[in-house]
Amino acid sequence: MKMTTDALSSLATTDPDARLESLDALRGLALFGVLMMNLQTEFRVSIFTFYSVFHTHPGRINFATDQAIRFLLASKAFAIFSLLFGAGLAMFFERAGRPGRGRAAALILRRLAVLLVLGTAHLLFWNGDILFAYAVVGLLVWPVLFAGPRLAAILALACAAIACLPLPLPGFPDRSEMVRQGLAAIPVYRAGTARALFLFRWNETYHYILPLLLGTLPRIVGLMLAGTVAWRLGLLSPDPRRLKMYRVVALSGLLVGGSATALEMLPVAACPLLAPVVPVAACLANIPFALGYVALVLWAAAAGRWKRLWRLFAPAGRMALTNYLSQSIVLSFVFFSFGLGLFGQLSPAPVALGGITLYAIQLYASRQWLLRFRFGPLEWAWRSLTFGRVERLRRVPRQPR
16 A cells, blocks of 8 residues: 555655654664774774784873773674664554555665665775665665564574574684784775775775675674664653663673673683673674663663763764764864874874764764754755655744744
């Protein structure tokens, strides 16, 4: 059955203020985590240098910065984004209403196709992009929305089991190759021509990044499916009746994830007995930790705690796409040869401080923008292309009563 014009209009013009601030805050917090990880692993140095050397600069502050980012943020922010992306798919599908599910499916496909084009372009510009993978996984996941949440939950658990298998990630070279690739990146990214940059990035993407993304698909698929389940069961809508559940999930997730992450970070060479435990720790480190973060924010929202704190991040979360791509543009200029060419020259601590500064600017800019406009600029373009019509961008001033 086709969606009526009125129904489509209702879906397309859903008031952007009719949102869950807690989910926007979570998205904003995850955006900060992604920024800090990308800074250290994709812009400051090559991702292969980060994983083969890790502590690239001496000094206690640099060491503490490396350890804090790895413990608190590594893979956790991406896990939260994946979960929320799945929830967003389910939310979009649900708002279409049962009579218009055929049309809603077409809109989802168009929405994901636009994201795929955007992600592909971004991947060619900077191969640390995650939008391409999200679009591909979204195209795999959305048909499950036609079934009940039970099927999605079963598939999510199956994906989690696959992700925990001790299988080598395709595209992840051995340490000597990572060191070689990291050293080869320095002269190209620091002083190479545009052509040299493109060719090096394409070779790196083709031989390493794309296979690596393929290897992480089970985890991303599982998290997106879990996000659809959580939304459809109402678990992501802060409810005072679920305070105990949020508290238990937050405490257990942070405890299990934190303990596993700490165990994973211990040097195996210093204690060979830990070697058999590391794969188990790696499986339990990131997702429980991420779920702990999510539950903590939901608990705070449901309990009415820390409102000013978590609401501070909501505007950045509402403009996550714009902010994410803006980060890529700014940091590419700072670190690559067509800008300041600082690639491989800075230590972790000042780079982390610069990341915090950039994020603070984005928090302020997002808040100011949303006082005047209904969407972020790229969110507006994405939405307009999805619905095939130009959405109203400016806010309508409220008329005095």
